[in-house]
Amino acid sequence: MGCCCSKDSAGDVDEKLMDHEKSIVMVTIPQTRPLQTETSWMIPATAVVAQCHRVTNGDSLIILGDQPIKLLGVDAPDVKGRQPFAAEAKAKCESLVPRGATIWLDFEANHTVDEAGRKQCYVYVRPEGRAANQAQDEGVLVNYEMLREGFARFHPLPQSRLKHEGALTGAVAQARQESRGIWATFIPKEEVLVVVKTKEYHLNPTCSRIPFDAVASLKRINENKALDQGMFICPECGGMNSSLKGTSASSPVPY
Numbered sequence: 164m165g166c167c168c169s170k171d172s173a174g175d176v177d178e179k180l181m182d183h184e185k186s187i188v189m190v191t192i193p194q195t196r197p198l199q200t201e202t203s204w205m206i207p208a209t210a211v212v213a214q215c216h217r218v219t220n221g222d223s224l225i226i227l228g229d230q231p232i233k234l235l236g237v238d239a240p241d242v243k244g245r246q247p248f249a250a251e252a253k254a255k256c257e258s259l260v261p262r263g264a265t266i267w268l269d270f271e272a273n274h275t276v277d278e279a280g281r282k283q284c285y286v287y288v289r290p291e292g293r294a295a296n297q298a299q300d301e302g303v304l305v306n307y308e309m310l311r312e313g314f315a316r317f318h319p320l321p322q323s324r325l326k327h328e329g330a331l332t333g334a335v336a337q338a339r340q341e342s343r344g345i346w347a348t349f350i351p352k353e354e355v356l357v358v359v360k361t362k363e364y365h366l367n368p369t370c371s372r373i374p375f376d377a378v379a380s381l382k383r384i385n386e387n388k389a390l391d392q393g394m395f396i397c398p399e400c401g402g403m404n405s406s407l408k409g410t411s412a413s414s415p416v417p418y
C-alpha cells in the first residue's frame with residue numbers, strides 16, 4: 164500500500180514533486196499520503212509499561228510522572244524552532260501515541276538518558292482497533308513509524324550501533340525513495356564531508372564529532388550519494404537544521 168507509482172488522488176502531488184525536481188521553489192508542503200498499515204513488532208518482554216501524558220515533538224513525549232522521553236534514533240523537526248514539518252511530525256506522533264495511551268519502553272544498555280536528561284528509548288504502542296487482531300505482545304514501534312513516514316531523520320548514537328539500526332535506517336531509505344514527509348522538499352547538498360570509517364557525514368569541517376585522526380582524510384561527495392550509500396547526517400553539524408529547504412506559510416524556515 165502507499166505505492167509511490169500509483170496515480171490516483173495524489174496525482175497533483177506527483178506533479179508538484181516533479182516540479183520540485185526541476186528546482187522550482189515550492190511554497191507549500193506537498194501532502195504525502197500516509198501509509199495504510201503500520202509494521203508490527205514484537206514488544207520485548209522486558210519493556211517497561213508507561214502511560215503517555217502528552218507528545219511534545221515528533222521525537223519526544225512526556226509520560227505520566229512528568230518524565231520526558233526521547234525516541235531513540237529519531238531526529239524530528241523542532242516545534243519550538245518552527246522548523247518545516249515540525250507540526251506535521253508532532254501530529255503524526257500524537258496520532259500514534261494519543262494522550263493516555265499505554266506504551267511500552269525499551270532501552271539500549273548504555274544510552275538510557277540523553278544530554279537533556281530525557282530517557283532515550285524505543286516506544287511501542289498497540290493502536291486501538293488493531294489490538295483484537297494482534298498477538299498480545301505485538302505492537303507498533305513509534306521510532307520506526309516516524310522515520311518510515313518521513314517525519315524525521317535517523318539520529319545515531321555516538322560510538323555505538325543501535326540494536327534496531329538496520330530497520331531504522333531502512334525505514335529512512337524507503338521514506339526517501341517515496342519522497343515522504345521531509346524528503347518531499349529535500350534538496351541535497353552539492354558536497355558533504357564523509358568520514359570514511361564511520362557512516363556519518365558532516366557539513367562543518369570543524370565539527371566536534373569528526374575524529375581528530377580523520378580530518379585529513381575527509382572525502383567530499385554529493386549528499387544524495389552519501390545517503391544512497393547508507394550514510395546519515397551528523398546530528399551535531401547537520402540534523403534537522405540542514406535538511407529542509409522547502410518553506411511553508413505555517414512553519415517558516417528559521418534561518
Ligand SMILES: [Zn+2]
Binds near residue numbers: 367370372400
Ligand atoms: Zn558533524
